[in-house]
Amino acid sequence: MIPHDILTLYTAKAVEYIFALSFLFLFIPFWKYAMGEAHPALQPAMQPARQKIADRVPDLVEWFRLARDVAYHPGHAWARAAGDGRVTVGLDDFAQKLVGPMKAIELPPVGTRLAAGEPAWRLRVDGKAVDMISPVDGVVTEVNPAVLASTDVARHDPYGEGWLLKLDAPRFEANRRGLLTGKLARTWLEEATNALRLRMAPDLGLALQDGGMPVDGIAHALDEEHWDEVAREFLLS
Amino acid sequence: MRSAAHTLTAQSSWFNEKVLLGLTPKTYVRSLLTPGNLVAGLILAIGIPVIVYRFVYGLGAATNLTQETPWGIWIGFDMLCGVALAAGGFTLASTVYIFGLKDYHAIVRPAILTAFLGYLFAVLGLLCDLGRPWNLPIPMIYSFGTTSVMFEVGWCVMLYTTVLFLEFSPAALEWLGIGEKLRQMLVKATIGLTVAAVLLSTLHQSSLGALFLLAPTKIHPLWYSPFIPVYFYISAIAAGLSMVIVESALSHRAFQERVDHHVDMAPLTVGLARAASVVLFSYCFLKLQGIADGGHWALLLTPMGYWYLFEVLGFAAVPSLLFAHGARTRNVRLVRWTAAWTVLGVIVNRLNVSVVAMNWDLVPHYVPSWMEVMTSITLVTMGVLIFRWIVNRMPILRELPQYRNAH
Amino acid sequence: MKLSRRTFFKVSGAAGAMTLASAPKASASPVRVPGAEMKAVLVDTTKCVGCRACEAACAEANGLAEPAMAGDERVFAARRATDQRTFTVVNRFEDASGSEARFVKRQCMHCVEPACASACLARALDKTPGGPVVYHPDRCLGCRYCMVACPFDVPKYEYEKAAPFVRKCTFCAERQATGLEPACTTVCPSGALTFGTRGALLEEAKRRLYAADAKYVPHIYGETEAGGTSWMYISDRPLANLGFKDNVPHVAYSSLAQPALAAVPFILTLFPPLLMGLYTFSQRRAGTEAESEEAPHA
Numbered sequence: 001m002i003p004h005d006i007l008t009l010y011t012a013k014a015v016e017y018i019f020a021l022s023f024l025f026l027f028i029p030f031w032k033y034a035m036g037e038a039h040p041a042l043q044p045a046m047q048p049a050r051q052k053i054a055d056r057v058p059d060l061v062e063w064f065r066l067a068r069d070v071a072y073h074p075g076h077a078w079a080r081a082a083g084d085g086r087v088t089v090g091l092d093d094f095a096q097k098l099v100g101p102m103k104a105i106e107l108p109p110v111g112t113r114l115a116a117g118e119p120a121w122r123l124r125v126d127g128k129a130v131d132m133i134s135p136v137d138g139v140v141t142e143v144n145p146a147v148l149a150s151t152d153v154a155r156h157d158p159y160g161e162g163w164l165l166k167l168d169a170p171r172f173e174a175n176r177r178g179l180l181t182g183k184l185a186r187t188w189l190e191e192a193t194n195a196l197r198l199r200m201a202p203d204l205g206l207a208l209q210d211g212g213m214p215v216d217g218i219a220h221a222l223d224e225e226h227w228d229e230v231a232r233e234f235l236l237s
Numbered sequence: 238m239r240s241a242a243h244t245l246t247a248q249s250s251w252f253n254e255k256v257l258l259g260l261t262p263k264t265y266v267r268s269l270l271t272p273g274n275l276v277a278g279l280i281l282a283i284g285i286p287v288i289v290y291r292f293v294y295g296l297g298a299a300t301n302l303t304q305e306t307p308w309g310i311w312i313g314f315d316m317l318c319g320v321a322l323a324a325g326g327f328t329l330a331s332t333v334y335i336f337g338l339k340d341y342h343a344i345v346r347p348a349i350l351t352a353f354l355g356y357l358f359a360v361l362g363l364l365c366d367l368g369r370p371w372n373l374p375i376p377m378i379y380s381f382g383t384t385s386v387m388f389e390v391g392w393c394v395m396l397y398t399t400v401l402f403l404e405f406s407p408a409a410l411e412w413l414g415i416g417e418k419l420r421q422m423l424v425k426a427t428i429g430l431t432v433a434a435v436l437l438s439t440l441h442q443s444s445l446g447a448l449f450l451l452a453p454t455k456i457h458p459l460w461y462s463p464f465i466p467v468y469f470y471i472s473a474i475a476a477g478l479s480m481v482i483v484e485s486a487l488s489h490r491a492f493q494e495r496v497d498h499h500v501d502m503a504p505l506t507v508g509l510a511r512a513a514s515v516v517l518f519s520y521c522f523l524k525l526q527g528i529a530d531g532g533h534w535a536l537l538l539t540p541m542g543y544w545y546l547f548e549v550l551g552f553a554a555v556p557s558l559l560f561a562h563g564a565r566t567r568n569v570r571l572v573r574w575t576a577a578w579t580v581l582g583v584i585v586n587r588l589n590v591s592v593v594a595m596n597w598d599l600v601p602h603y604v605p606s607w608m609e610v611m612t613s614i615t616l617v618t619m620g621v622l623i624f625r626w627i628v629n630r631m632p633i634l635r636e637l638p639q640y641r642n643a644h
Numbered sequence: 645m646k647l648s649r650r651t652f653f654k655v656s657g658a659a660g661a662m663t664l665a666s667a668p669k670a671s672a673s674p675v676r677v678p679g680a681e682m683k684a685v686l687v688d689t690t691k692c693v694g695c696r697a698c699e700a701a702c703a704e705a706n707g708l709a710e711p712a713m714a715g716d717e718r719v720f721a722a723r724r725a726t727d728q729r730t731f732t733v734v735n736r737f738e739d740a741s742g743s744e745a746r747f748v749k750r751q752c753m754h755c756v757e758p759a760c761a762s763a764c765l766a767r768a769l770d771k772t773p774g775g776p777v778v779y780h781p782d783r784c785l786g787c788r789y790c791m792v793a794c795p796f797d798v799p800k801y802e803y804e805k806a807a808p809f810v811r812k813c814t815f816c817a818e819r820q821a822t823g824l825e826p827a828c829t830t831v832c833p834s835g836a837l838t839f840g841t842r843g844a845l846l847e848e849a850k851r852r853l854y855a856a857d858a859k860y861v862p863h864i865y866g867e868t869e870a871g872g873t874s875w876m877y878i879s880d881r882p883l884a885n886l887g888f889k890d891n892v893p894h895v896a897y898s899s900l901a902q903p904a905l906a907a908v909p910f911i912l913t914l915f916p917p918l919l920m921g922l923y924t925f926s927q928r929r930a931g932t933e934a935e936s937e938e939a940p941h942a
Contacts, residue, residue, distance in 0.1 A: 008532055015529040023522040034514040034561040065498065157498065297803030304727065304800050307788035335919055337926030368786020368801065368808040376766040380783045386901050387789050388765035389908060428923060436915045440908060447904035451763055451793040454891050466904050 065093040066189055067159035071179035073135035074188065075236035077120070078159065079172070079179065087136055087169040089120075093158050094192060099123050099130065099231055100217020102151040107164055112140045114167065116175050119237055121164060125217075128228045131237040136175040138167030192234065196222075199230075255412070258629065277618050284615025287608050291365060299608045306596055306603040308366075313591035314613055315362020317445055318584045319355050320394070321469070324477030325484070326352025326401055327431075327438040332512075334431040341508070343500040346408055346633045347488055348481045350624065353401040356394065358620045365612055386447045393441035400433050411640050412631040443470040449590055457594035459536050459545040462527040465590070471520045472553075476583040478513040479556075482506055482576035492628055497635040503569050510560040510572040513579065517557035524549050541597060548589060552582025677872075679756035680843030683775035683820060684874040685829055687749060688852070689886060690860070692836035694720070694734055694747035698828035702732045702751075705816060705827035723887070726751065728800045728811040732828060737886050746879065748886045749828070749837070752777060752798045752813035753866060754874035756842070759897030760790035760799055769799075769810070775842070775874050776815035784810060795870050795892045815874070842874055849878050871896025 070078040076095035080088045096102075106122040106129075114120050120134030144163050146153045154162035169175065180188050199222050219227040219234075257265040291299035302309050329348035333341050364370045377395065382388045403423060410420040423430075446469030453461055462468070485506070489496050528534065536542045556579045563571035592603065628634055696719075699711040708729055713719035720736035732751035739745065758777045760769045768784035771777050786808055790799045802808035816826035824830070829839040838845060846867060853860045859880045866876035869892045877883060884890045893900070 012529055012532055016526055019522060019525050019529055023519075027518075030518050030561075031515060034511050034518075034564065036565055038562075038565040038567075063494070156493070160498075293806060295804055295806045295808065296801075297805075300803075302801075302803060304725070304791070305797060307791040307801060331919070335923045335926065337923070337930050339930075366787075368788070369784055370786070372766070372783065372785045375783050375785065380766045380768075382763075382765040382767045384762040384898055384901075384905070385765040385789070386904060387763065387787060389905065391765055432916055432919045432923075435919055436912065439911055439915065443907075444904065447901060448789070448792075450900045450904060451759055451789075451897055453893055453900065454795050454889065455792070463900075463903065466907075 063193060064097065064189060065159070066186060067092075068182075070159060071135070071176055071181045072185050072188070073116075073133060073179055075133035075135075076192075076234065077132050077135045079135040079169075079175070081172060082166065085168060085170055085172070086141065087138060087167045087172050088163045089135055089165050089167060090158055090163040091123075091132055091154065094189065095123075095132065095235060096155045096158055097217075098196075098219050098234055099125055100220055101125070101155070105147055105151055105154060105164065107143045107148065108140055110140050110143060114138055114140065114165075116178065123231075130228050130231045130235060132235050133237055135179055136167060136169045137171045138169030140165050141168050142166035195234075255630065277622060280615055280618045284611050284618070287611045288365060288615065291608065291612065296366075296368060299606065299612075301604060301606040301609065303603065305599055308591060308595070309603060310588070310592060310605045310609050310613060311362050311366035313588045314584070315616060316359050316366070317587040317591055319359030319362060320442065320445060321473045321476045321583050321587055322480045322580060323352040323355025323359070324438065324442060324473040325481040326355075326404070326477070327434045328474055328477040329481055330404065330431045331435050334428055335435070338508075341505055343497060344481060344485050344502075344505060346405075347484060347628070348477075349401060349404050350408075350627060350633055351480065351484050352477075353398070353405050354620045354624055356398045356401060357623075358616050360394070360398065361616050361619075362613065365616075386444050386450070390441050390444045390448065393437050393444065397434065397437040397441065400430055400437060404430050404434065408627075408631045408633055411637055438473075439470060442473040443467065445469055446590075449595075452595065455596055456590065457536075457541050457545075457597040458531060458533050459528070459542060460590050460594040462531060464523065464527050464530070467523060468520070468527070471516060471523060472583055472586060475513050475516045475520065475553075475579060478509045478516070479576040479579040479583075482509050482513075482573055483580055486573045486576075488628065488634060491625075492634055495628060495634045503567065506569050506572050507564045507567055510564040510575070513576070514557050514560035514564065517553050517560070517579070521549060521554045521557065524553070541594070544589075544593075548582070548585055552579065552585060556582065677843045677846060679775070679872060679874065680841065680846075682756065682773070682842050682874060683815070684754075684840065684842035684845050684876065685826070686838040686840070686845040686849050687875060687877045688836050688838070689746050689748050689877060689879040689881070691834045692734070692747040692749065693834050694736060694745075695833060696734050697831045697833060698749055698837070699730075699732055699734060701827040701831040702813070703730075705819070706731060706814070726798065726800060726812070728802045728809075731811070731813040735887060737881070739881065746881055746886060748877070748879075750887070751828075751875065752815065753796050753870070754813075754815050755870050755896075756872040756874065757870075757896035757898050759793040759795060759870060762896075762898035762901065763789045763793035765789070772817065774817070774820060776817035776820065778814060778817050779810055779812065781809050786810075793897060795889065795897070842872075842876075845876065849876060853878060868894040870894075871899070 067078070070080045070092075072078050072092060076092045076098075078090055078092050082088050091105075102123050102125050104124045106124060108114065108121060114134040114137065116134055116137050118134055119131035122129045122131050143165055147162060147164060154164065156162065196218060217227070219231040223230050253259065253261065260268065287299070296302055300309055300311075325348040329341060329345050332338050333345050364373075367373070376382060376388055376391060403426070407420050407423050410416045410423075443466035446465035446467075449456060449461070449465050450463065485502060489502060528537070537546060556575050559571060559575040560579075562568070563575060596602065632640070696711060696714065700714060703709065703711055708731065711730065712724075723735055724730075724733040726733055732749060734747050734749045737746045737748060754775060754777050755771075758769065758771050761767075761771045761777055764770075765787065766783040766785055768780045768782075769777060769790050770780065786801075788799075788801060788810075790810060791797070791801060799810045799812050801810060816824070816828075819826060825839045829837040838848065840848070846864065849864045849867075852858065853862055853864070860878050861880060861882055863883060864876050864878055865883045865888050866873035871894070877886075877888065879886060
């Protein structure tokens with residue numbers, strides 16, 4: 001390291017002070033820039049994690065996500081009250097993993113009257129289709145356009161963005177008594193998982209990732225030919 | 238629900254449940270046959286014999302190190318980059334536990350795991366590089382070279398790896414479901430461990446830079462500066478933040494089933510980007526001050542000078558602006574690519590100081606041997622595999638329900 | 645470094661005593677010279693004839709193989725450096741103007757404050773008070789930081805071995821311990837190598853440099869390079885033309901790392917209160933935020 005001689009030192013120090021002052025001048029506008037928003041009005045409100053969304057947290061029961069704020073039908077559909085007599089329904093994580101990547105989900109149009117225990121919508125995969133049972137009585141008021149556009153959202157976020165229908169369901173409280181929540185739902189899902197696991201005989205060549213996660217389309221892996229029969233067994237349709 | 242008549246024949250021993258992810262051994266092994274695993278297996282199949290070869294036949298047989306260039310990529314990449322990119326551990330821990338930004342709690346554990354494995358990788362690289370690694374305990378136990386920056390680095394790294402292990406261990410205890418008292422003790426000690434982590438990281442991130450203070454005649458003047466320790470420290474912070482962005486992006490893609498889906502990564506990513514932007518902005522000015530202090534303006538117009546400008550402008554100034562812009566427009570994709578570029582930039586910087594600008598005018602200049610490169614790739618691969626093994630089993634990306642509010 | 649302070653007190657003590665004892669004496673009191681009492685060697689390149697007896701003696705004293713091409717002048721065709729089996733080499737430097745070639749012996753410079761010793765984390769390389777920088781193989785980790793630090797590229801590594809050591813000139817520390825001179829200075833026939841104490845040798849060197857008919861370049865290489873070395877060189881040719889690096893800082897290498905090391909205790913002391921202060925502050929803020937959040941729901 002060559003030490004400065006006194007003459008170049010003056011220049012060097014002058015330059016350094018200029019740089020330091022420039023930095024201080026530029027720092028405040030840069031901070032404002034880095035911390036600001038490009039289009040403040042259009043930004044969706046960000047929810048701090050501390051907010052009470054504990055109920056929205058999907059637990060992981062073995063391989064399947066279980067949302068805590070919905071009520072489950074044994075045929076693997078769920079329902080959530082949206083307030084003022086409206087109910088949101090969808091398919092659960094078990095159902096979408098059982099069936100695998102879907103070509104389409106055929107949803108009933110607005111105005112259709114659904115009955116609890118009766119087929120409500122259809123999951124279409126490669127030419128075959130399986131129905132799912134409606135968890136509640138009601139009239140369809142809204143159909144999720146995102147799901148009609150692509151079934152991926154129903155697969156990645158079945159309890160949130162992947163909702164299927166919104167219904168007018170005045171009898172929801174009564175329907176609710178036939179649905180599973182809390183510990184019961186948990187036990188039910190564990191049993192369903194066990195049933196699946198027992199079907200996966202050791203000598204079955206399942207190509208599992210080292211994630212222990214069954215591939216999408218467990219039904220297909222269990223029985224390629226008759227996967228729809230396996231699916232209907234679990235979906236009760 | 239109609240259930241098929243069945244008898245419970247599924248084995249569910251502890252080993253099968255915990256280690257084999259609930260599968261039978263045969264099924265588990267078959268599940269490992271993926272293309273990614275085959276590539277990893279190939280790397281290990283070549284790399285591990287290379288490492289053995291290095292230890293049997295010596296450094297001369299395995300590396301291109303010379304008497305003029307005693308340090309190569311095992312120091313420049315394995316050691317320096319391993320430590321720099323593991324800075325996410327202390328930056329995230331201090332963000333959550335000291336600055337109290339609880340929103341980032343969801344990504345503290347993966348950051349600490351990344352840091353822990355990063356340091357393990359750095360230490361393993363060091364063990365490959367040392368000529369007599371079995372003497373490693375000597376400066377720890379009885380012969381203290383206290384005038385040496387290397388001594389301080391060694392001690393700090395050893396202590397910090399221990400701290401990282403302690404910070405990581407609650408996750409392991411939760412997975413095993415044992416040692417609840419110990420786990421609670423460790424959780425109580427979080428703030429103390431975090432203070433220790435920040436302290437030790439500050440010391441050795443900067444000291445790794447200070448190592449090069451003893452080579453003023455060998456490193457190109459643009460990279461040699463009495464402020465190298467400060468540069469390494471500040472760039473390590475930016476590296477840590479960027480690495481957390483990259484790692485969380487990759488983890489959430491690769492481990493979708495393991496992730497807590499209620500955690501929205503977008504605001505966290507954007508928040509980290511804002512911090513990284515300011516850090517990099519300041520870093521650029523620090524570099525400017527360094528040039529002024531050294532009076533090396535004329536050197537900027539040489540080939541090495543152009544490379545220096547590319548490193549500072551391309552890998553620090555540009556990412557600073559891109560991070561800020563990406564944060565302002567909530568463009569998570571832009572932020573993630575900028576983060577990856579910044580990670581690359583830190584690697585470039587560390588390699589520049591230790592390998593490229595070191596003996597920069599020596600002909601022929603050092604070039605790593607294929608065995609050195611293979612060893613580094615092997616160690617990185619092992620780190621990634623261990624990361625995946627742990628994430629697939631332990632509550633890193635998600636919380637176990639029974640411990641939800643316990644930390 | 646402890647050593648130079650001790651030496652400083654020694655020298656200034658002696659100087660003080662001398663001034664007190666003999667004020668009217670004509671001879672000047674010694675200026676504070678780093679390592680004045682340490683053993684050193686003055687190498688006068690104008691006297692070296694290139695016989696390489698020093699190389700042979702070194703090899704014998706250290707149990708090394710005989711020097712390459714002993715007695716063969718063609719060895720000087722290529723520039724040689726020391727290596728793990730050769731602790732000293734003599735190189736020949738032709739002069740552009742056609743006058744006599746000069747021969748220069750190179751080996752470890754045994755600096756007063758060695759970069760290698762200050763760099764070594766295990767004190768495997770250590771400066772002894774007598775002068776030699778010695779190597780303790782049992783402590784060495786093989787990190788090779790000494791090789792990075794040395795401005796003269798002296799330490800050499802046994803890369804070909806599975807259990808390698810650092811190798812360099814020992815200044816015949818063991819011989820010196822028994823009162824002998826190093827092997828090389830003992831056999832030098834031409835008087836190019838003069839063994840003595842550093843202070844005295846510096847005075848001798850200056851005497852030669854500034855003598856009436858002196859032809860020397862007025863520079864003693866090693867007087868201040870790297871803070872001062874024990875092996876010092878004088879010549880009638882510019883030393884940069886004799887293979888000597890002219891960019892070596894004129895400060896002890898330990899001073900280069902000093903600021904970084906000095907910061908460590910300060911960081912250790914100041915960071916905990918600083919961080920805990922931030923922690924407390926952020927806790928308070930979170931506390932007041934939570935209160936103001938809960939209030940409307942009360």
